[in-house]
Amino acid sequence: MNARKTYQVITYGCQMNVHDSERIAGLLDAAGYEPVVAPEVADVVVFNTCAVRENADNRLYGNLGHLAPLKLEHPDMLIAVGGCMAQKDKDLVVKKAPWVDVVFGTHNIGHLPTLLDKARVEQQAQVEIAESLVTFPSTLPTRRESPYAGWVTISVGCNNTCTFCIVPSVRGQETDRRPEEVLDEITMLVDQGVQEVTLLGQNVNTYGVQFGDRDAFAKLLRACGDITGLRRLRFTSPHPANFTDSVIAAMAETPNVMPSLHMPLQSGSDTVLKRMRRAYRTGRFMSILESVRERIPHAAVTTDIIVGFPGETDDAFEATLDVVRQARFAAAFTFQYSIRPGTPAGVMPDQVPHDVVQERYERLVQVIDEIAWQENQALVGTEVEVMFAVGEGRKDGQTHRLSGRARDNRLVHVALPNDLDRQPRPGDIARATVTYAAPHHLIADTGFTGLERTLGGDAWERSQTPEPVGVTLGLPMRRSGGPVAV
Numbered sequence: 001m002n003a004r005k006t007y008q009v010i011t012y013g014c015q016m017n018v019h020d021s022e023r024i025a026g027l028l029d030a031a032g033y034e035p036v037v038a039p040e041v042a043d044v045v046v047f048n049t050c051a052v053r054e055n056a057d058n059r060l061y062g063n064l065g066h067l068a069p070l071k072l073e074h075p076d077m078l079i080a081v082g083g084c085m086a087q088k089d090k091d092l093v094v095k096k097a098p099w100v101d102v103v104f105g106t107h108n109i110g111h112l113p114t115l116l117d118k119a120r121v122e123q124q125a126q127v128e129i130a131e132s133l134v135t136f137p138s139t140l141p142t143r144r145e146s147p148y149a150g151w152v153t154i155s156v157g158c159n160n161t162c163t164f165c166i167v168p169s170v171r172g173q174e175t176d177r178r179p180e181e182v183l184d185e186i187t188m189l190v191d192q193g194v195q196e197v198t199l200l201g202q203n204v205n206t207y208g209v210q211f212g213d214r215d216a217f218a219k220l221l222r223a224c225g226d227i228t229g230l231r232r233l234r235f236t237s238p239h240p241a242n243f244t245d246s247v248i249a250a251m252a253e254t255p256n257v258m259p260s261l262h263m264p265l266q267s268g269s270d271t272v273l274k275r276m277r278r279a280y281r282t283g284r285f286m287s288i289l290e291s292v293r294e295r296i297p298h299a300a301v302t303t304d305i306i307v308g309f310p311g312e313t314d315d316a317f318e319a320t321l322d323v324v325r326q327a328r329f330a331a332a333f334t335f336q337y338s339i340r341p342g343t344p345a346g347v348m349p350d351q352v353p354h355d356v357v358q359e360r361y362e363r364l365v366q367v368i369d370e371i372a373w374q375e376n377q378a379l380v381g382t383e384v385e386v387m388f389a390v391g392e393g394r395k396d397g398q399t400h401r402l403s404g405r406a407r408d409n410r411l412v413h414v415a416l417p418n419d420l421d422r423q424p425r426p427g428d429i430a431r432a433t434v435t436y437a438a439p440h441h442l443i444a445d446t447g448f449t450g451l452e453r454t455l456g457g458d459a460w461e462r463s464q465t466p467e468p469v470g471v472t473l474g475l476p477m478r479r480s481g482g483p484v485a486v
């Protein structure tokens with residue numbers, strides 16, 4: 001293959017997809033391709049798609065439509081479609097967009113370079129969709145987005161059947177990775193300068209179901225605590241139905257497990273939770289929260305909430321507002337329910353009219369923001385540990401601040417000193433006093449103390465080559481939770 005062939009990966013959706021894109025990029029690197037960013041025209045354009053969001057198919061086929069004239073101009077360009085929409089639509093992708101060259105399923109990422117070669121040689125579209133996982137994707141080469149923070153997959157797929165969710169049908173049953181493999185991967189990352197790891201699974205609390213150990217996730221957290229150099233450990237997402245006291249104890253007693261928890265509520269109405277086929281009720285959710293706060297008093301808890309699920313009455317929505325007021329979330333990802341084809345909820349009666357959903361959504365966001373603001377204001381005057389980061393907003397020319405995350409995952413914008421020798425690098429860690437709070441961020445305008453120039457910062461410095469990244473996010477990605485959550 002011509003070593004100068006180039007690629008671009010466009011990613012939609014959740015962290016699982018973002019991490020899959022890192023693998024797609026790694027595989028293409030290993031196959032001799034080079035990453036480029038738009039506006040340069042890549043020889044291979046890969047769409048890593050999401051089927052969860054509203055109108056996901058319109059968006060995908062719209063984007064493919066935009067590429068059709070480019071493909072006419074550059075007939076050698078190959079277009080590949082992978083991810084959850086590919087898994088769902090299979091052959092339909094090439095029927096609707098015949099200029100697509102490769103369609104690969106969520107379990108077929110490892111074959112992408114071969115499929116591209118075949119499409120090029122045979123001049124014919126290649127569609128490969130396996131129904132279940134053969135090779136765990138973490139064994140594939142990876143081009144990681146960040147040199148100081150990384151995702152590590154512990155399981156893929158999900159054994160639940162939430163009625164609004166397409167994940168079980170596009171990602172299959174849960175497959176767990178052996179703990180030794182997970183720990184080896186984390187150790188290898190730490191050796192390379194990674195100091196923050198987020199463990200990824202659709203439902204991390206059922207981790208171990210495949211090898212028959214109900215305490216496997218708690219044990220894994222504790223084992224991660226023994227990895228020297230791993231400064232921060234996070235995970236996403238836990239399912240409230242499977243949360244155990246042993247996990248809470250492991251979180252509280254393992255110093256590098258960060259005091260932050262993203263636990264999807266989805267609805268504060270037990271009737272709606274039942275229709276969603278969520279196997280917990282609000283009482284259970286609140287009791288987990290109580291235990292977490294008892295054991296980890298400074299934990300910031302975030303959540304996901306769907307507004308306007310079919311059959312949600314005014315009373316049911318008020319119940320959600322009540323739970324939100326009691327739970328005092330630090331932040332919440334809120335979604336307006338919309339029909340997702342292929343899901344049981346999509347054909348339920350009592351779909352809630354859009355204007356009602358909109359009105360409820362606005363009220364909910366107002367309550368969430370108000371509480372988040374109050375919780376943030378309580379931090380003014382306190383000192384937080386910040387790990388500086390790229391892609392978190394701002395190295396703001398006017399305000400002269402650099403952003404990072406506190407241990408509880410709150411976004412903090414920290415004033416920088418004028419002295420260039422004291423400038424932190426992404427990956428470095430310092431302490432800063434909060435001087436101002438907004439609903440979604442904190443500001444530390446008196447600068448920082450105790451700057452640690454870390455191995456993560458060194459790794460970031462080494463990574464600053466002119467080489468482009470090659471992975472583009474198709475939708476804005478924010479912190480944990482994202483559009484796919486348990």
Ligand code: SF4
Nearest residue numbers: 158162165167485486
């Ligand atoms: S919402 Fe989460 S727990 Fe429910 S089916 Fe989807 S991935 Fe599984």
